Each structure stands twice: as structure tokens, then as C-alpha cells.
Amino acid sequence: MAVSSRRAGGVVGSVRLLRSLQHQDGRLFSTSVARHTAGSEGQPPKFVPPSKPVIIDKAKSQASLRQFLSPEFIPPRQRTNPVKFAMERKDMIQRRKILNIPEFYVGSVLEVTMLDPHAASKTNRFVGICIQRSGKGLGATFTLRNIVDGQGVEICYELYSPRMKHIEVLKLEKRLDDNLFYLRDALPEYSTFDFDMKPVHLSPTQDVPVNQIKVRMKPRPWSKRWERPKFNVQGIRFDQCLTPEQMEHAQKWAEPWRQYDMLKEYDTSSVEEKILQEVQAELNK
Amino acid sequence: MHLTLRALISHGRVARRMGLGPESRINMLRNILTGLVRHERIETTRARADEVRFYAEKLIDYAKKGDTNEKSMKMADFWLTEKDLIPKLFKVLASRFENQSSGYTRMARLPNRENLDRAAMAVIEYKGNPFPPLFPVKKENELNLVNQLLKGYREERAQLTGFQD
Numbered sequence: 228m229a230v231s232s233r234r235a236g237g238v239v240g241s242v243r244l245l246r247s248l249q250h251q252d253g254r255l256f257s258t259s260v261a262r263h264t265a266g267s268e269g270q271p272p273k274f275v276p277p278s279k280p281v282i283i284d285k286a287k288s289q290a291s292l293r294q295f296l297s298p299e300f301i302p303p304r305q306r307t308n309p310v311k312f313a314m315e316r317k318d319m320i321q322r323r324k325i326l327n328i329p330e331f332y333v334g335s336v337l338e339v340t341m342l343d344p345h346a347a348s349k350t351n352r353f354v355g356i357c358i359q360r361s362g363k364g365l366g367a368t369f370t371l372r373n374i375v376d377g378q379g380v381e382i383c384y385e386l387y388s389p390r391m392k393h394i395e396v397l398k399l400e401k402r403l404d405d406n407l408f409y410l411r412d413a414l415p416e417y418s419t420f421d422f423d424m425k426p427v428h429l430s431p432t433q434d435v436p437v438n439q440i441k442v443r444m445k446p447r448p449w450s451k452r453w454e455r456p457k458f459n460v461q462g463i464r465f466d467q468c469l470t471p472e473q474m475e476h477a478q479k480w481a482e483p484w485r486q487y488d489m490l491k492e493y494d495t496s497s498v499e500e501k502i503l504q505e506v507q508a509e510l511n512k
Numbered sequence: 513m514h515l516t517l518r519a520l521i522s523h524g525r526v527a528r529r530m531g532l533g534p535e536s537r538i539n540m541l542r543n544i545l546t547g548l549v550r551h552e553r554i555e556t557t558r559a560r561a562d563e564v565r566f567y568a569e570k571l572i573d574y575a576k577k578g579d580t581n582e583k584s585m586k587m588a589d590f591w592l593t594e595k596d597l598i599p600k601l602f603k604v605l606a607s608r609f610e611n612q613s614s615g616y617t618r619m620a621r622l623p624n625r626e627n628l629d630r631a632a633m634a635v636i637e638y639k640g641n642p643f644p645p646l647f648p649v650k651k652e653n654e655l656n657l658v659n660q661l662l663k664g665y666r667e668e669r670a671q672l673t674g675f676q677d
Contacts, residue, residue, distance in 0.1 A: 305524065484538045487590040489570040490527055 291432045295330040296503040298360060299367030299386065304493050315364040316502070320509045322365075322387050328394055333357050334402030334438060336420050337371055339384055340393040350392060353382055354422045358407040372410060374419045379411065398427045401437045403461035412449035413442040413463075444468045456481040528563055541567055546593045549601055553637035553646075558621065561634040565617050567591070568638070572616045575606040608640050615639070620646045 300319070302312040331337055336356050343351045355371030358381065362368045370383045384391070397420075410418045417440075429435070441464045444453075453460045454469055454477040465474060485491065514520065530537040544564045547554050549571075556564070571591055574584040579602040588598050609616050622633040635646065652659065 482534065484535060484590075487587060488538060489567060489574075489587070 293431065293434065294503060294507075296499055296506065297328070297330070297367075297386075299363050300502050300506060301363070301495050301499055303363050312364065316506070317509075318365055319387060320506060323510065326391055326394070328386055329396045331357060331369075331396045331399060332401045332435065333360055333405055333407060335396055335400055336398040336424065337369075338393075338395045338397055338424075339371065339391070341384070341388075342390045342392055352422075353380075354397065354420055354424060355380075355382070356407070356410070356418065356420060358410060359405075372407075372418050373422075374415050377415075379415070379418060395426065397424050399429050399435060401435050403437065403439065403441075404459070407462070408451070409442065409444070409449075409453045409458075409460055409463055412451075412453070413444050417442050452477070528559055530560065530563065537563075542591055542593060545571065545591055546597065548636060548638070549592060549597045549605070550594065552641040553635060553643055555622065555633060555635045557625075558632040558634040561619055561636040565619055565636060568617050568636070569614065571601070572605060572609055575601050576610065578602070578606075605638065608638075618646065 300316060302309070334357065336354065338352065338354045340350050340352045342349060353371060353373070355373035358370050358372045360367070360369045362385075365387045367386045368383050369386065370381050372379065372381045374380070386394075440462065442462055443464050444467075447468065451458065453463055454465060454474060456478060457480060469477075527537070531540050540560070541564050544554070544556055544560055545567055548564065548568055571587065574581075574587045577584045579585055579588075579598075584602075585598075588601055589595075592598055592601065605616075616638055617636055618639055619634055619636045622635055624630040625633050637643070637646065654660075654663075
């Protein structure tokens with residue numbers, strides 16, 4: 228710590244002398260002495276707390292951070308009163324101020340600790356790949372899948388449950404589909420994740436990488452006919468498990484008019500922008 | 513064969529069942545919509561008119577985005593089976609409604625059809641069409657005795673208030 232030579236010999240008596248020195252030499256390090264305001268001499272000095280350090284990372288501008296609105300904030304297309312969604316959003320933001328729910332997508336590997344009254348350490352921890360995110364509002368859930376001792380395990384967690392202690396993203400990435408139920412019929416290597424996996428860091432300005440992996444499947448029959456166009460699965464290696472005739476046969480169930488059916492479309496872009504601004508403003512308060 | 517309860521309960525379903533199935537329903541609505549774009553006022557059954565109303569308005573919304581927009585062109589190409597109507601949609605109808613944001617159609621109910629089925633009929637039209645209005649505005653006859661007396665009363669009132677000012 229640099230101490231100016233002027234102060235090296237002298238004894239600093241009253242506060243006023245110190246403050247005059249402070250003006251001359253800007254490198255005066257802050258001690259508890261400097262922070263006391265000089266009231267009238269008889270009264271004890273009033274404590275002024277130090278200002279909190281504000282970390283402004285000038286390397287990354289605010290605009291380059293990726294913006295993410297969790298899908299459970301977007302209200303569904305229903306005939307319910309919007310007051311219900313507004314109230315739920317308020318409660319969700321309140322919970323998010325206490326528990327940090329990170330940004331994650333279907334296909335990212337998460338680690339979740341929940342409070343468990345019957346466990347020895349009162350918590351239980353699970354690591355898995357997120358295969359679906361469903362539900363809107365406070366009942367939003369996500370399902371994690373992993374293979375433990377050769378047994379496939381899927382656990383559905385509620386994001387806003389009071390039992391949630393800690394959610395961490397070990398690997399943030401997206402996949403080609405928005406639900407990965409076909410992993411149940413894929414080879415087990417695609418669903419096994421080490422419980423002690425180290426988190427993989429991704430910078431907040433980068434775009435989330437899309438894992439283009441195409442999964443190899445166990446022999447048919449599968450739990451669902453994933454080749455049918457209704458599931459629109461992009462992430463399976465169909466050429467290794469189905470013949471071209473079978474693929475063509477599956478196209479019989481294609482409904483080509485569906486993409487032109489305007490009734491099925493729900494354009495959320497304007498709603499999303501408004502809610503994103505609202506949520507960010509509330510969280511930064 | 514009952515597979516899911518979800519298929520039996522129709523809570524929140526907005527699309528009516530028409531025709532032989534979903535494909536048939538879309539094809540029927542396509543034909544009705546093409547007729548509507550061609551003639552700008554058509555008469556069908558009430559259920560079909562109500563269904564086609566939504567699609568007619570959405571088609572105009574797509575047409576407003578312009579014919580350079582790929583999606584709009586694909587939609588127009590799919591929904592209009594008579595391809596000479598595609599330029600009419602983009603040039604005539606889109607420009608007619610460019611100042612409005614919604615409510616491009618009007619639906620009015622008609623007496624039941626004269627056939628054996630006595631189907632409930634409705635007429636659906638795009639606003640701004642060249643035909644006489646569906647709800648004609650009835651003009652009051654100025655030359656009735658009552659109307660003349662009322663006119664005299666109004667004029668006297670106006671004179672009195674003119675004196676007082």
C-alpha cells in the first residue's frame with residue numbers, strides 16, 4: 228500500500244487534519260477513521276457505510292449479452308384473464324430474486340439439489356440432461372434424464388418449488404429438437420452423464436451452441452414411432468435404423484396442410500419482447 | 513377405439529369439425545375462401561362462414577406484408593386455388609385495408625335455406641365491396657306531418673335561443 232512520505236513521521240490527530248490531507252493526496256486509502264463524518268465534537272461520529280463496488284465490465288457492452296426469456300413466462304393462448312398471468316409473473320420474479328434459476332435449454336446438462344426431509348444430509352442431488360421443459364407460470368417443470376447403474380432415470384422437477392435449493396448448468400447447449408423423448412429408445416451412451424461432471428463455461432456474450440448430434444437408436448420397436456412426421460424429430464440417424472421404404476411409408480401420416488393452417492400459429496414475438504423488458508426491469512430493481 | 517381422454521374432451525378447441533376430416537375441412541375452407549376473394553360477398557352455411565372468417569382476415573394480414581414476402585406468397589398460393597386471384601389479393605384487397613388493423617370482413621345471418629335440409633345460412637363479405645350495403649340505412653321521410661312539425665319546433669327553439677344570447 229502506498230503511504231505518502233508526509234504521513235510517515237507525523238501522528239494523525241484530529242479527523243480534520245486527516246481530511247485536509249485527503250484532499251491534497253488522492254491516494255489516501257480508506258480506513259474507518261476517514262469514513263466517520265465530523266459532527267460537532269461532543270457527539271459520537273456517525274457511521275457512514277462504504278459504497279458498494281460496482282463492477283462494470285467495459286469489455287462486454289450491455290447490448291452484446293445474450294437476452295433470454297424463460298419459456299414459462301410466455302402466456303399460453305387461452306381465454307383466461309391476463310391478471311392471472313401478471314400475478315404469476317410477480318410471484319415468479321419474487322422467487323427468482325431468492326433462488327438463481329439460470330438460463331438453460333432442452334439438451335443442456337443440469338445439476339439440481341433439492342431439499343429432502345428423509346435423506347441423511349437433508350438434500351438430494353441429481354445430474355442429467357434436460358429432455359423437456361413444459362408448463363407455464365409457477366408450475367413450470369423440467370425433466371432431467373440420466374442412466375444410474377444401468378437403469379435409466381428421469382426426474383421431473385418444478386422450477387419454482389420451495390424445495391429447490393440449487394440449480395446449476397454444467398453444460399449449456401441446445402439440440403435440434405425441443406423435446407428429447409427419443410433418448411429413451413436411443414443407445415444408453417447418449418443419456419449417461421457423470422455425476423461429478425465439471426461445469427463447462429460459456430461466455431455470456433456468445434450464442435448458445437446447437438449440438439448437431441444425430442443419435443443412434445436401439446432396434447425397433449420403439450416407445451413411439453419417431454419416424455412419423457408428427458414428431459418432427461431431427462436428431463435421429465434414421466438412415467442407420469430404417470430402410471427408405473419404411474421412411475416413405477411413414478410419410479403417409481404427413482399432413483402437408485398443417486404448415487398453412489393459420490389457426491395453429493401463435494406469434495409470440497411482440498408479447499415476448501414486452502415481457503422480457505418487464506422481467507429484466509423487475510429483476511434489476 | 514378410445515385411446516386418450518384428451519381426444520374426447522373438446523375444452524378449448526377452436527377449430528370446428530367439418531367435412532370428412534382435417535384435410536377435408538381445410539380443402540372446403542380453401543374453396544370458400546377462393547370464392548370469397550373472387551366475388552367479395554358469398555352466401556354459405558353459418559358454421560362455414562364463421563370458420564372462413566378467421567382465415568379470410570389472416571390471409572389479408574399476410575397479404576399486407578407484401579408479395580415479396582416468401583411466406584405470404586406461399587400462403588396465398590396454397591389458399592387461393594384459382595391463381596388469377598393472387599394478384600387481386602395483393603394489389604386490390606391489401607391496399608383497400610392498409611389503414612385498418614383488423615375487422616376486414618362482415619358476417620350477417622340469413623333465413624334458412626329453402627331445401628329439405630333447412631340449413632342456417634349466412635352471408636360473408638369483405639368490407640368496401642361494390643355491392644349495395646347488407647344493412648341498408650333507412651332514410652326518414654322529411655315530408656311526413658310529424659317530421660314537419662318537429663322541424664318547425666326545432667327552428668322556433670333556435671330562434672328563441674338566438675334572441676336570448
